[in-house]
Amino acid sequence: MDHQSGEGVNIHEFQAKELLRAEGVPIPPGDVATTAEQAEAIARKIGGMVVVKAQVHTGGRGKAGGVKLAKTASEAGQIAGKILGMQINGLTVHQVLVTAAADIASEAYVGIILDRASRKPVFMVSPAGGIDIEEVAAKTPEKIMKLPIDTRYGLQPYQASELGFFLFPDDVKKVRAASKIMMSLYQAFMKHDASLAEINPLVVTPAGEVLALDAKISIDDNALDRHPDLVKLRDETAEEPSEVDARNSSLTFIKLDGNVGCVVNGAGLAMATMDLVKYYGGEPANFLDIGGSSNPEKVVNALRIITGDPSVKVILFNIFGGITRTDDVANGIVTATKANPLRIPIVIRLTGTNEEIAMKILKDNGFSASSDMDEAVQQAVALATKGGKAA
Amino acid sequence: MSIFIDRNSTVIVQGITGRDGSFHTKQMIEYGTRIVGGVTPGKGGQKFDGSVPVFNTVHEAVKATGANTSVIYVPPMYAADAIMEAADAGIAFIVAITEGVPVNDMTRVHPFVKEKGARLLGPNCPGLITPGQSKVGIIPGRICTPGSIGVVSRSGTLTYEVVYQLTRAGMGQSTCVGIGGDPINGTSFIDCLAAFEADPHTSAVAMMGEIGGTDEQEAAEFVRTRMKKPVVGFIAGQTAPPGRRMGHAGAIISGSAGTAAEKLESFEQAGMGIARRPIEFVEQLRARM
Incomplete structure (x- = not known):
């Protein structure tokens, strides 16, 4: 598969x-190299014919020219020099495996x-x-x-x-x-x-x-x-660097090609939110699940990662508070935007646990919020396509 | 009346003194769930919240309380053992909330649970609620209201969203079940659909699936061949790219298999209603009842 x-x-x-x-x-014996010289040395040690193979996380390496046979050690070095730095399906080759040919x-x-x-x-x-x-x-x-x-x-x-x-x-x-x-x-x-x-x-x-x-x-x-x-x-x-950053901040994040940046709690609701963005004619910029715990820090990290993507034209929060307390999310939004004022509009949908407190926190800090998912998504899509002003 | 749990279910909590376990035990008691005991090894003899007896082992807890249901909040590396302990002690219905259980652990647990004759819900699930009677797990009680719609889903917050929309529209629920987002789980969509079909107080079912695997397609076939009650389906992940795991371990399109389009197609062929958006469950269910 x-x-x-x-x-x-x-x-x-x-x-x-x-x-x-x-x-x-x-x-068959083999070792990994990051330079042409290393590759040549490995090939010499193995002796005879070797295969030089790009080490990237994608299929179709052979078709892309990332797997080549070499008759001599010096040829292995030359081939490694060509494969290292090559792009295969958008991924740069940093390492090659030099292994005995069978x-x-x-x-x-x-x-x-x-x-x-x-x-x-x-x-x-x-x-x-x-x-x-x-x-x-x-x-x-x-x-x-x-x-x-x-x-x-x-x-x-x-x-x-x-x-x-x-x-x-x-x-x-x-x-x-x-x-x-x-x-x-x-x-x-x-x-x-x-x-x-x-x-x-x-x-x-x-x-x-x-x-x-x-x-x-x-x-x-x-x-x-x-x-x-x-x-x-x-x-x-x-x-993807933004995905590594997200993982290190305990967020589940997948970068996509659209311009509506989504921040959601729960994987199912996050997917349903992306789908609704598409339904109303927009394109989601990402999948992002802040998870179940109430932690304003996660919101701060989520905003940093999303606003780091220059193609994002609007930020859409969709939070259904169960274990997640919506006032924690509201506090996170306020903290993050005070430290780094937003240059793009934000649309917030919050409902569930401590909704009244959350709405008050947002209002006191100049944000408006909706409790309806469809309404919020439509507003976000309109802002993304027209490049409108902050809500 | 309901499926899997009702007001007579007697429940023990494994991991009752932990952070999540203690928080949700209080919520369950407040909702009216009959919490008869808890298990935390080394804390046997204590009382949780001044009234719930804590035991060292599930066997002790079952012997002393006669509990028939267990809910598990222990950390992921200990969850498989906790499930097996519950099944071995004679618990009939085991609800594993824990997220992040290694999948290979579940391959051992599943046949064990089956041989013991127990039912497992989860892991990585929000549990279930029979509104007005009992909740086992973490689904917020106040968004639910008693009624005749059966709800089954692979998700947590998406379930809350749909249940909230149903409640706002005056459509109460018989039981709401979250089967969990892992690739290997104890209770499938079909298990829930069969139970709802047999439940005289359920009149229609709302089913929320997502990309990955073939559980929804098999469920659609079950609806087509074995069910008289109307079922409305939704699939999350229509915009998900292939090959990427969308939060849930099981939500991944492998190669060309497990797409939303393929699942919706199977719903259509089974004559099910299709909700393109969460809000559409209301009109789609209403049109069929």
Whole structure:
């Protein structure tokens, strides 16, 4: 499956390979470089043909020219010099993996994804490897074997063997090697609380060796508290700076392309607010959930992040106070705008817990507020499209 | 009358002395919920708020109080254990409010709970409320009013928004259930729809889904084949970009699967009413009742 960023913490290929190597998965030797000189030195140490691979959190690296074969160490250096700094799907390449090239007789796919329907991790394996597994699933589902795993018992050897025989129906030696790799992949998936772990391709060399040539692992962010070692693997240079800032301020923020900046409490209401902006003819500039707790500081941080985006023409607050106290939000708005006066209009919708107090705080400080969601959204969209004055 | 909880539900609170647990226990007692005990290991023998007995374990609490329902406010890394403890102690209905429970923990918990014959709601959910009778969780009581609309949702504040609009329009609710925003949760839309269909006091259902997964599509199929009562649906995240997790762990379009358009299409095919905006629930439900 083509899982992109956002599903969990994505780690780079070389990091995923290190985690798998530690569990015993056979992987060709290699190391990561940030300069052409380093790449050349790594290639010299490996000896023979190498592959230079861009380390960015996006698919289609090969098509974009981010994966290249080099015959000699000096060629590896030259190629690395070209790939480093390259843009792939809007992301700059800061690191390359230099790894030994393997001769390939056949390619397979082996992955574990979390399946919502069966509420279990599910093994997916296919002898049609090296390509997009979602495409295989859509066009030739008979080429995929799926096996849900009961995590109370884990992957059993007989199950790994069944998966292995699906890949190599008539070669017990390869089945044994592949089964061992699947046991190791499952260990890594559980040990690191992954939401996705895949080897694509798993290759067989002409000599009959079974190797992992590429690997991808995403970590469940809910589990990061018990994996301080994995938090360090997060590459913030590969992310949108405003999103990193938001995360460090305990806000959930996703930048979008519109001009109506949204500040909402709760993920469902935040999505519904974006949708309503669109419904009334506007474009949301972001998803932002300030969460459930009552903390004026979060509002201050939210405003800082949103006003940092020059395309935002109006700020829209939509707060339904349950656990969130609306007077805390009102205080946050007043504090933030006193410290940094707004240059763009703000539309505020507040209702729920301590609404009367909140309305009074806002009124005393020169803000007006509505208690109706549709009314507030329409007003915000009008201001964004006409570039109107502050409410 | 209601689904899952009513005025006779006897409830214990796991994590009763914590910050969230104590705040919401007071709110639940004020609403009229029969809170019969609480659990905090090491604080057994104390009284919460001068009257609610605190126990060290769920087994002790159940033995002493006969509670049939538990609500969980413990931190995420301990939530899976708390759910299993409740199921093992014979609690029939477990409501896990905790947000941020590691998903792999839930893959172990789910079959365990099932084998014990218990029902789990959540985690990462606001709980549920049967207006005028009992609330278990964090849904604000004053926005609800008794009536015949069943409400089920994957969200918290969006549920409040819709319930508030219904109440303002004079449309009371039988039970409002938040099933939670995680990819793996205990109670699905279908479980709630089946319960509402069987509940003689529910006349129609308002269902709020969101992007990600196929729970809404399966629910639509259930509505089409198994329900006589009218259902009106809404999907949050029509403007969400693919591949990004929209706050809830489960709210993500993977590749081309789990989009709002695909879910709304399934609602249409099932003959359900569609609310394009939260406010449209009022007219859509009214037209079908």
